Amino acid sequence: MRxxxxxxxxxxxxxFTLDVAWxxxxxxxxxxxxxxxxxxLTLQCLAGLIRPDAGRIVVDDRILFDSxxxxxxxxxxxxxxxxxxxxxxxxxxxxxxxxxxxLRDRSRSDRERRVAEVLERLDLGDxxxxxxxxxxxxxxxxxxxxxxxxxxxxxxxxxxxxxALDAPLRRALRDELRSILxxxxxxxxxxxxxxxxxxxxxxxxxxxxxxxxxxxxxxxELLWQPASEAxxxxxxxxxxxxxxxxxxxxxxxxxxxRGHVLEAVNSPTRSYLPPPDRPxxxxxxxxxxxxxxxxRRALDAxxxxxxxxxxxxxxxxxxTVWSLRLRLDTPGAPAQGSFDxxxxxxxxxxxxxxxxxxxxxxxxxxxxxxxxxxx
Amino acid sequence: xxxxxxxxxxxxxxxxxxxxxxxxxxxIPLAYLLARRVFRGRVLVDLVVTLPxxxxxxxxxxxxxxxxxxxxxxxxxxxxxxxxxxxxxxYAAVIAATVMALPLLVRTARAAxxxxxxxxxxxxxxxxxxxxxxxxxVTLPLARNGIVAGLVLAFARALGEFGATLMLAGNIPxxxxxxxxxxxxAVQTGEMNExxxxxxxxxxxxxxxxxxxxxxxxxxx
Numbered sequence: 001m002r003x004x005x006x007x008x009x010x011x012x013x014x015x016f017t018l019d020v021a022w023x024x025x026x027x028x029x030x031x032x033x034x035x036x037x038x039x040x041l042t043l044q045c046l047a048g049l050i051r052p053d054a055g056r057i058v059v060d061d062r063i064l065f066d067s068x069x070x071x072x073x074x075x076x077x078x079x080x081x082x083x084x085x086x087x088x089x090x091x092x093x094x095x096x097x098x099x100x101x102x103l104r105d106r107s108r109s110d111r112e113r114r115v116a117e118v119l120e121r122l123d124l125g126d127x128x129x130x131x132x133x134x135x136x137x138x139x140x141x142x143x144x145x146x147x148x149x150x151x152x153x154x155x156x157x158x159x160x161x162x163x164a165l166d167a168p169l170r171r172a173l174r175d176e177l178r179s180i181l182x183x184x185x186x187x188x189x190x191x192x193x194x195x196x197x198x199x200x201x202x203x204x205x206x207x208x209x210x211x212x213x214x215x216x217x218x219x220x221e222l223l224w225q226p227a228s229e230a231x232x233x234x235x236x237x238x239x240x241x242x243x244x245x246x247x248x249x250x251x252x253x254x255x256x257x258r259g260h261v262l263e264a265v266n267s268p269t270r271s272y273l274p275p276p277d278r279p280x281x282x283x284x285x286x287x288x289x290x291x292x293x294x295x296r297r298a299l300d301a302x303x304x305x306x307x308x309x310x311x312x313x314x315x316x317x318x319x320t321v322w323s324l325r326l327r328l329d330t331p332g333a334p335a336q337g338s339f340d341x342x343x344x345x346x347x348x349x350x351x352x353x354x355x356x357x358x359x360x361x362x363x364x365x366x367x368x369x370x371x372x373x374x375x
Numbered sequence: 376x377x378x379x380x381x382x383x384x385x386x387x388x389x390x391x392x393x394x395x396x397x398x399x400x401x402x403i404p405l406a407y408l409l410a411r412r413v414f415r416g417r418v419l420v421d422l423v424v425t426l427p428x429x430x431x432x433x434x435x436x437x438x439x440x441x442x443x444x445x446x447x448x449x450x451x452x453x454x455x456x457x458x459x460x461x462x463x464x465x466y467a468a469v470i471a472a473t474v475m476a477l478p479l480l481v482r483t484a485r486a487a488x489x490x491x492x493x494x495x496x497x498x499x500x501x502x503x504x505x506x507x508x509x510x511x512x513v514t515l516p517l518a519r520n521g522i523v524a525g526l527v528l529a530f531a532r533a534l535g536e537f538g539a540t541l542m543l544a545g546n547i548p549x550x551x552x553x554x555x556x557x558x559x560x561a562v563q564t565g566e567m568n569e570x571x572x573x574x575x576x577x578x579x580x581x582x583x584x585x586x587x588x589x590x591x592x593x594x595x596x
Binding site: 047048049075076077078080081082084086088090091092101102104105147148151 | 498
């Protein structure tokens with residue numbers, strides 16, 4: 001690992017306290033969480049634009065801030081590239097002068113060479129003499145990236161770099177941004193409140209909520225093993241449900257929920273063994289619920305586990321998929337207001353199964369698709 | 376036009392130019408500090424700079440005499456040391472005009488500086504620029520139109536200064552008699568032709584200056 005940085009800071013503001021500690025290394029670390037969770041504040045502390053009350057920030061063995069030692073490197077000396085939310089390009093300067101802005105202490109020829117190289121790599125060569133006002137959103141983003149990368153920063157900070165763009169462009173630029181970040185190999189910290197964006201851009205995701213870190217993990221681990229119900233909610237996971245433990249073993253957990261006993265996979269590495277009768281939270285991804293075809297007989301128990309029956313009580317068309325709201329046949333109040341489970345089916349399946357006409361269904365959920373959320 | 380009138384016109388223009396230069400040197404840094412820094416006494420500085428805008432010019436002139444007159448707080452030691460007093464010299468006219476014009480520049484320039492996106496300055500800091508270099512390379516260039524408009528207003532104000540100038544510089548023909556004072560004298564002594572000529576000259580000059588300010592202001596927004 002070439003890069004290694006650690007952040008451990010507290011900052012008290014009126015009505016809000018930031019108190020976070022996390023580490024990251026090569027690649028892109030994404031600070032993910034709802035607006036107002038302290039993500040941008042953390043970036044500003046990293047850049048030295050805001051001074052934390054206490055803590056320590058170390059980037060590649062260089063101490064940027066250490067309250068115990070009284071160290072606080074000024075922004076100008078931190079060598080941190082910052083891509084602002086609105087890009088903050090200098091409107092009175094050309095693209096080339098924007099990109100070269102941080103290279104003042106280099107010789108003229110050296111500076112010109114570096115600017116040309118950066119413009120070339122970011123495919124901005126033709127725009128060198130334009131002003132920011134004459135650029136498209138995507139071009140502005142690349143100029144902002146180029147300006148920050150030109151100084152060869154020890155750390156690149158990006159604050160919601162895609163939020164200034166409209167939706168179709170946003171998706172295209174997300175992938176472009178990913179390839180630029182991978183291509184330059186600069187360690188980066190990126191802030192977003194959009195989970196898809198976080199997942200697409202991150203190597204490591206640090207989940208923020210109300211000024212604290214509630215999970216820091218590799219992106220795949222976060223997707224499949226959110227550490228808690230709070231993380232699941234911040235990620236926007238659907239079907240976050242509550243049951244009661246029947247039996248737990250290192251590889252399986254049985255959960256009583258809405259008159260059924262569900263079997264879920266436990267994670268042996270996590271060694272989470274809640275005692276019987278303990279309340280437990282879990283989630284079921286809507287796209288992993290299987291509707292059982294009525295023309296098939298004798299379900300194979302190896303493939304169809306956790307069988308239940310219910311009625312479609314609501315549905316929404318999301319263009320490529322239908323989201324169905326199912327209410328179980330078992331008596332008692334539904335788990336999520338008017339329904340128990342949200343189930344997602346592709347349009348094709350919706351049409352083949354004639355769900356529009358046929359509202360009562362048997363369905364199954366593989367134990368591997370029921371994810372336990374430790375408390 | 377009499378020789379006195381010509382000399383008054385020349386003096387007025389010289390005083391206005393000198394006051395505008397002083398305004399730029401004092402007012403622009405002051406506007407930047409008021410717009411961007413939080414410091415002790417900021418409210419007081421703002422108040423003192425703005426007061427000449429609302430006080431009668433004679434009151435401002437009185438304070439200037441208290442400060443700079445031969446027996447003033449600063450004037451007395453200066454007189455004791457050098458035997459020279461600024462009062463009743465053309466420097467006094469420049470100082471009076473500067474003080475009277477300063478709030479116009481500071482208020483206009485401050486608003487222009489405040490409208491510059493603070494993120495641009497932060498971006499410059501992350502790219503290694505000190506605060507003063509950032510002010511010179513980013514903030515002030517972007518606030519340029521507002522600052523220039525403020526300077527034009529200050530020039531116009533300095534050109535028309537009467538009350539404070541009369542108090543501190545007096546009305547000494549050929550020495551401290553600016554156009555507004557010359558007009559007053561002309562009317563008092565019944566030289567109406569002279570008065571009309573000077574009134575028209577000053578009106579024309581002021582119109583020119585304001586038209587310029589209007590164009591710059593329109594471009595700034």
